[in-house]
Amino acid sequence: MKRRALITGITGQDGSYLAEFLLAKGYEVHGMVRRSSEEKFERIAHIRDRITLHQGDLLDQFSLASLLRIIDPQEVYNLAAQSFVPTSWNQPVLTGEFTALGVTKVLEAIRHTAPGARFYQASSSEMFGRVLETPQTEQTPFYPRSPYGVAKAYGHFITINYRESFGLFASSGILFNHESPRRGLEFVTRKVTHGAARIKLGLERGPVAKLGLGNLDARRDWGFAGDYVEAMWLMLQQEKADDYVIATNETHTVQELVEIAFARVGLDWKEHVTIDPAFIRPAEVDLLIGDPSKAKKKLGWQPKVGFRELVHMMVDADLERLKRLPEASL
């Protein structure tokens, strides 16, 4: 009999890679999606006929419990969240409700409806914020710097609490930034690769096409999303639930990202990139670099795609996609 998995956030970057990964492993894959006036499930369009989608929302406790009752999954991956850091300053309450309390709602639904299901929580390196130790490990204390980071810290600890209080198999993956051609356009990697591709193809107006960015000195530990979803699955195959840092152990500045992306299309980034104060954050996370030793040792996990290869993959995919689009939509 096929194993059943439920993914919240299946329409997002990670949800789409995880769904592909689980299908390849022979799972019956179920996804929770929000109702919208226009269905935009682009990231999962290619697997739409192989997965089952159910309407539900992190805010609606009953929809979660009813999904669990209908599906009776062995594994639940909670990837749904308000995931964009700048939005969390504009909508701090909503971010708290989705990204923090939403986790408790899923855990409560599991506890009452499917207590045997294994649970994965999508925690984040944003919890380290103004880092208290470098590189960051599972033991590094948190100092979140945004309402998003604060909400994720709540989600992380409530996951541990339900494991310790009720014996649920609940694991938390502290994932550092991971990217792909499916990354949302507002995140810096995709903004840069998409921007460089548009400029290269002459799609930006003006005598010299510009791309406005914020802090070029921020450093991130960037990996490939396709590699990171394997780590999520591995966490739920262990004998005991636990928490793991998933990272590459390399850090790069936003400027390095820009240099590599523009060089890929044969352009000098200095002629195109401007600093736009609108993208400077009220409080910045200056440096992230994770130590994934525990995941390597216990899960046998390691990243496969390096930083330069990742940026090239994203630029190439954006060039291809833009070339294929009808002129009216450019």
Ligand code: NAP
């Ligand atoms: P993403 O592309 O922004 O996807 C977020 C998903 O959550 C979307 O499917 C979205 O649905 C869904 N969602 C948002 N609010 C919801 C609600 N109230 N009810 C139901 N679904 C809701 O994010 P991602 O990059 O794939 O990240 C996946 C998870 O990992 C998130 O929890 C994120 O915070 C966390 N994380 C990401 C990274 C990273 O670098 N990517 C690192 C650490 C942790 P719609 O399509 O309807 O908007």
Ligand code: G4F
């Ligand atoms: O790409 P970003 O928006 O990602 P951020 O804030 O690190 O958050 C992402 O990774 C987290 C894991 O650490 C996830 F939990 C979270 O859900 C999300 O996926 O920004 C990266 C860096 C920041 O330091 C930002 O200040 O890039 C800097 N940056 C500079 N110019 C910019 C820009 N970021 C964005 N989004 N847009 C800019 O124009």
